[in-house]
Amino acid sequence: MNRRHFLNRLTKGTALAGLVCGGPRLLEPPGLAAESSPPAGRLKITKVKAILTSPGRIRLCVVKVETSEPGLYGLGCATFTQRIRTVATAVDQYLAPFLAGKNPDHIEDLWQSMYQSSYWRNGPVLMNALSGVDAALWDIKAKRAGLPLYQLLGGKCRTAVPIYRHASGNSLEAVADSVLKIMAEGCRHIRVQLGLRGNSNYGAGGGGSPSPGSDHFQGDLFDPGAYRRSVPKLFDYLRQKVGDEVQLLHDIHERLAPIDAIGLAKELERYRLFFLEDPLAPEDAGYFKLLRQQCATPIAMGELFNNPNEWLELVSGRLIDFIRCHLSQVGGVSAARKIAALCDFFRVRTAWHGPGDTSPVGHAAQVHLNLATWNFGIQECTLFNDTVKEVFPGTPEVKNGLMLCNEQPGLGIDLDEKLAAKFPVKDEPPFDLQWGRLRGWDGTIQRP
Numbered sequence: 001m002n003r004r005h006f007l008n009r010l011t012k013g014t015a016l017a018g019l020v021c022g023g024p025r026l027l028e029p030p031g032l033a034a035e036s037s038p039p040a041g042r043l044k045i046t047k048v049k050a051i052l053t054s055p056g057r058i059r060l061c062v063v064k065v066e067t068s069e070p071g072l073y074g075l076g077c078a079t080f081t082q083r084i085r086t087v088a089t090a091v092d093q094y095l096a097p098f099l100a101g102k103n104p105d106h107i108e109d110l111w112q113s114m115y116q117s118s119y120w121r122n123g124p125v126l127m128n129a130l131s132g133v134d135a136a137l138w139d140i141k142a143k144r145a146g147l148p149l150y151q152l153l154g155g156k157c158r159t160a161v162p163i164y165r166h167a168s169g170n171s172l173e174a175v176a177d178s179v180l181k182i183m184a185e186g187c188r189h190i191r192v193q194l195g196l197r198g199n200s201n202y203g204a205g206g207g208g209s210p211s212p213g214s215d216h217f218q219g220d221l222f223d224p225g226a227y228r229r230s231v232p233k234l235f236d237y238l239r240q241k242v243g244d245e246v247q248l249l250h251d252i253h254e255r256l257a258p259i260d261a262i263g264l265a266k267e268l269e270r271y272r273l274f275f276l277e278d279p280l281a282p283e284d285a286g287y288f289k290l291l292r293q294q295c296a297t298p299i300a301m302g303e304l305f306n307n308p309n310e311w312l313e314l315v316s317g318r319l320i321d322f323i324r325c326h327l328s329q330v331g332g333v334s335a336a337r338k339i340a341a342l343c344d345f346f347r348v349r350t351a352w353h354g355p356g357d358t359s360p361v362g363h364a365a366q367v368h369l370n371l372a373t374w375n376f377g378i379q380e381c382t383l384f385n386d387t388v389k390e391v392f393p394g395t396p397e398v399k400n401g402l403m404l405c406n407e408q409p410g411l412g413i414d415l416d417e418k419l420a421a422k423f424p425v426k427d428e429p430p431f432d433l434q435w436g437r438l439r440g441w442d443g444t445i446q447r448p
């Protein structure tokens with residue numbers, strides 16, 4: 001069959017047949033071509049905007065997509081807290097006009113066209129903006145279906161979502177107390193971080209001190225050697241104090257030289273971690289193979305990932321055990337589904353990034369993904385305060401170490417815009433400016 005024959009058959013009986021036979025014009029597929037002049041009554045995107053708010057300590061960005069159907073809108077997390085206003089600009093100045101009048105039903109098509117629309121792709125600013133829109137479109141679709149989002153993603157694989165929480169302290173005893181307190185609340189997975197006097201260890205809540213360098217080198221001091229020596233001591237102490245049953249996790253936060261991270265992972269093997277997080281920076285990804293050859297400590301990686309090339313080889317090479325992408329850094333719900341599906345075939349489990357700089361809207365999206373993903377591993381969790389919960393009615397509840405999903409259609413979460421406006425984001429310390437300040441004893445800047 002020649003091409004014209006084929007196209008004639010394909011388009012027989014449709015308005016398209018005339019187009020194809022009329023001359024050398026390119027084929028316009030029937031569905032999408034119609035989108036340029038929407039029929040009256042079809043659902044349209046009427047407004048897209050970024051909402052910035054800071055009801056807790058952390059500056060949050062949420063995208064709201066409104067439609068031509070009164071009262072029908074969606075929300076999506078676009079929080080890149082360190083550069084929050086740049087994301088708002090990308091949403092308000094670029095994606096809003098790009099999306100105006102389009103059909104919110106075509107989520108994948110809109111994702112791909114937003115992605116191509118800047119020509120230069122990826123990067124945290126543009127991906128956060130895109131991700132916020134993406135999750136909002138899923139919210140809209142699930143609301144229209146009258147179903148909680150997890151139903152559209154394949155339905156529940158589990159009844160609720162196991163979470164891990166953060167224990168820390170500036171002494172071995174303080175960390176153990178923190179672990180026992182969290183265990184008493186029913187949590188089975190706990191990340192442990194130890195603060196050291198005069199050394200600004202990650203995740204340990206303070207403990208930093210000014211660098212002894214000159215005024216030119218102001219910042220917090222970090223001694224990688226002292227940190228590395230402290231971690232096996234912490235796990236040794238904890239296994240004696242809190243027992244074997246609780247699942248313990250630790251985050252290196254890419255702070256060690258690669259060979260030191262590999263050495264630490266080996267030393268920690270005997271303490272049976274649930275996972276060791278960010279042992280290496282994305283820039284040092286070539287070392288994962290060496291790490292894998294040395295020990296069987298489970299490895300979690302990915303909160304900094306932004307470009308598919310950062311995770312493809314680590315997953316397909318079976319070099320990591322948990323994928324930890326920040327959803328709004330990689331493309332929202334649509335991207336997370338694909339990443340989870342890729343990981344499924346390599347027995348890599350999900351452990352999406354979930355600290356306080358994932359908004360409650362982002363956490364809600366993660367609950368739905370986690371319920372519907374067979375190869376779910378664990379969810380990092382933040383306990384939001386009452387003010388945040390008032391600004392975001394429907395914020396997922398945490399009980400007995402589980403995050404629970406409400407059964408409302410869509411993401412099941414809302415944003416009280418009037419209340420959110422009472423907590424404007426401010427461009428001042430402490431949160432935003434703590435990054436890029438960590439220095440070695442000679443003043444050398446360190447990874448965060």
Ligand code: CO
Nearest residue numbers: 251277278303
């Ligand atoms: Co982390």
